[in-house]
Amino acid sequence: MSGGAGTTAAPILEVRGLGKSYGSVIALDDISTSVGAGEVLCVLGDNGAGKSTLLKVLAGVHPHSTGELLLDGRAIRFTGPRQALDAGIATVYQDLAVVPLMPVWRNFFLGAELTAGVGPFARLRAREMRAITHEQLHRMGIDLRDVDQPIGTLSGGERQSVAIARAIYFGARVVILDEPTSALGVKQAGVVLRYVAHARDTGLGVVFVTHNPHHAYPVGDRFLVLNRGASLGEYDRTGISVDELTRLMAGGAELESLARELERD
Amino acid sequence: MTAVAPAAARPGTDERMAGRHPFARLLRRPEMGALIAALAVFGYFSLTTASFLTPAGAATWLYSASLFGIMAVAVAMLMIGGEFDLSAGAMTGTTGLLVGAFTTQWGMNLWFAMLLALLIALAVGAANGLLVVKTGIPSFIVTLATFFILQGLNLAGTKLVTGQVAIQNMILVPDFEVGKAIFGSTIPVLGLDLKVSILWWIGITALASWLLLGTRYGNWIFAIGGALQSAVQTGVPVRRTRIGLFMGTAAAGWLVGMLSLFDVATVQATTGIGQEFIYIICAVVGGSLLTGGYGSAIGAALGALIYGMILQGIVFAQWDNNWLKAFLGGMLLLAVLVNLSVRRQAGVRA
Numbered sequence: 001m002s003g004g005a006g007t008t009a010a011p012i013l014e015v016r017g018l019g020k021s022y023g024s025v026i027a028l029d030d031i032s033t034s035v036g037a038g039e040v041l042c043v044l045g046d047n048g049a050g051k052s053t054l055l056k057v058l059a060g061v062h063p064h065s066t067g068e069l070l071l072d073g074r075a076i077r078f079t080g081p082r083q084a085l086d087a088g089i090a091t092v093y094q095d096l097a098v099v100p101l102m103p104v105w106r107n108f109f110l111g112a113e114l115t116a117g118v119g120p121f122a123r124l125r126a127r128e129m130r131a132i133t134h135e136q137l138h139r140m141g142i143d144l145r146d147v148d149q150p151i152g153t154l155s156g157g158e159r160q161s162v163a164i165a166r167a168i169y170f171g172a173r174v175v176i177l178d179e180p181t182s183a184l185g186v187k188q189a190g191v192v193l194r195y196v197a198h199a200r201d202t203g204l205g206v207v208f209v210t211h212n213p214h215h216a217y218p219v220g221d222r223f224l225v226l227n228r229g230a231s232l233g234e235y236d237r238t239g240i241s242v243d244e245l246t247r248l249m250a251g252g253a254e255l256e257s258l259a260r261e262l263e264r265d
Numbered sequence: 266m267t268a269v270a271p272a273a274a275r276p277g278t279d280e281r282m283a284g285r286h287p288f289a290r291l292l293r294r295p296e297m298g299a300l301i302a303a304l305a306v307f308g309y310f311s312l313t314t315a316s317f318l319t320p321a322g323a324a325t326w327l328y329s330a331s332l333f334g335i336m337a338v339a340v341a342m343l344m345i346g347g348e349f350d351l352s353a354g355a356m357t358g359t360t361g362l363l364v365g366a367f368t369t370q371w372g373m374n375l376w377f378a379m380l381l382a383l384l385i386a387l388a389v390g391a392a393n394g395l396l397v398v399k400t401g402i403p404s405f406i407v408t409l410a411t412f413f414i415l416q417g418l419n420l421a422g423t424k425l426v427t428g429q430v431a432i433q434n435m436i437l438v439p440d441f442e443v444g445k446a447i448f449g450s451t452i453p454v455l456g457l458d459l460k461v462s463i464l465w466w467i468g469i470t471a472l473a474s475w476l477l478l479g480t481r482y483g484n485w486i487f488a489i490g491g492a493l494q495s496a497v498q499t500g501v502p503v504r505r506t507r508i509g510l511f512m513g514t515a516a517a518g519w520l521v522g523m524l525s526l527f528d529v530a531t532v533q534a535t536t537g538i539g540q541e542f543i544y545i546i547c548a549v550v551g552g553s554l555l556t557g558g559y560g561s562a563i564g565a566a567l568g569a570l571i572y573g574m575i576l577q578g579i580v581f582a583q584w585d586n587n588w589l590k591a592f593l594g595g596m597l598l599l600a601v602l603v604n605l606s607v608r609r610q611a612g613v614r615a
Contacts, residue, residue, distance in 0.1 A: 111488075111500040111501045
């Protein structure tokens with residue numbers, strides 16, 4: 001139970017005793033954790049554990065009710081997702097915020113298009129945007145054949161990676177990933193995990209929200225385990241094994257007995 | 266169009282691009298189907314009727330296509346943005362009637378009357394858009410209501426003001442000839458006596474195409490129609506863009522209203538009624554998806570060209586006029602099926 005023991009860099013984003021209630025429902029209570037540059041914080045928990053609520057507070061979707069949210073050591077209260085984005089905190093939601101029928105490069109720059117000229121008829125700098133998209137994806141290790149293909153034709157893992165690359169390119173310092181591997185097969189999940197590690201290596205803080213400890217463990221530096229809106233503790237990678245993590249998440253003995261029950265031979 | 270601009274530190278060509286012939290790329294354009302269909306219809310009527318290819322014949326179907334085309338292009342943009350406007354047809358009547366009533370009945374200055382009619386049209390479009398954006402009611406319903414309101418107002422209002430179901434004597438309005446030069450004149454081009462509306466049609470199509478493909482607004486329109494939630498999350502000004510699209514179809518309605526007003530100097534109170542679906546069909550035949558997020562302005566213009574050619578071709582071929590509707594229905598069905606396969610190919614992978 002060590003709050004940020006393995007932290008090497010100063011935390012970019014930190015929460016202290018954070019709580020969030022919707023009316024009389026307490027969704028999150030007394031959470032403390034942090035993420036710094038080049039670090040992967042995994043937020044683990046079963047459905048309804050409070051992962052989404054924490055994510056929404058960090059992303060600026062909902063303001064917190066109690067405790068403190070610190071950005072670069074200063075207390076802050078986000079008024080909306082835009083403010084969080086401007087502060088360099090990008091969230092990659094489960095639906096990835098991509099438009100399947102649109103080309104990859106148009107998706108990459110959606111809402112932040114590069115234009116030349118002024119007024120309503122400013123021209124898109126299409127050539128430049130294509131080149132940047134190709135280069136940024138290349139840097140992530142995605143070698144796209146054609147940035148003009150609809151993003152819907154990419155695999156789930158590739159799309160996830162495009163969304164991550166987009167967040168990085170537009171100046172994110174912390175990327176929050178909402179269940180990036182949950183809809184993917186084993187192979188595709190591996191692809192995404194590799195990009196997560198890649199993002200970390202480029203000096204990004206990563207908050208990896210997931211319910212799958214097997215996906216979290218290989219890339220995570222620290223693990224915050226939530227249960228019913230409260231913290232079950234934060235663990236360093238060195239201080240816990242994947243089995244212990246799994247047991248903790250599932251409420252320990254419960255899963256063990258289930259495993260025994262389901263075991264055949 | 267090459268896929269990527271050359272950039273340093275990157276291998277030049279990708280060997281996987283080898284199989285991608287430029288022609289195959291062209292075939293994937295949304296307007297390709299409409300282009301092939303247009304050529305087929307053109308060929309058919311050129312061969313089977315004597316008057317279709319004559320200068321007078323061609324001028325006739327081009328004129329007919331131009332009025333539908335302007336509307337179809339605006340409607341296609343709206344449909345790419347994921348919405349419908351059933352009031353677009355009635356709007357062509359409303360704007361013409363307003364200008365007619367303002368000038369012939371109340372002696373208003375022609376230009377002021379036209380400006381006022383445009384502002385009213387834009388206000389109706391904005392109201393459509395606001396209702397859709399604020400309430401989340403499907404635009405199909407909102408604009409269906411607007412359609413009936415406009416239809417009723419057009420008829421009742423015209424009767425109330427003139428005692429008839431049409432506004433006439435526009436020719437007596439001062440400056441009418443100037444307006445006619447802009448909106449209703451005939452220009453000889455290569456031996457064809459082309460109505461000026463055809464130039465407007467080409468201009469509007471070019472403008473819409475540029476907006477859709479060459480500016481950020483186009484990006485936003487495709488995104489809003491393709492995945493509204495994603496557009497919101499990436500910070501696209503969703504409301505503004507959607508309302509703007511409804512104002513766009515209303516403005517196109519005004520333009521077509523003016524084009525028909527100055528062409529014949531008379532406005533029937535029933536002008537435009539029943540044409541709203543033809544615009545949608547032209548857009549769909551031109552490759553726009555009914556579900557939004559995909560389509561093209563040039564395609565919609567081609568859809569209107571097909572409609573114009575069939576409309577006049579049937580007359581030249583001296584068939585029963587009623588075949589037109591059957592044709593239209595068949596074409597719509599075919600187009601929807603083709604578009605569906607496009608959407609599947611574009612891989613809306615789960």
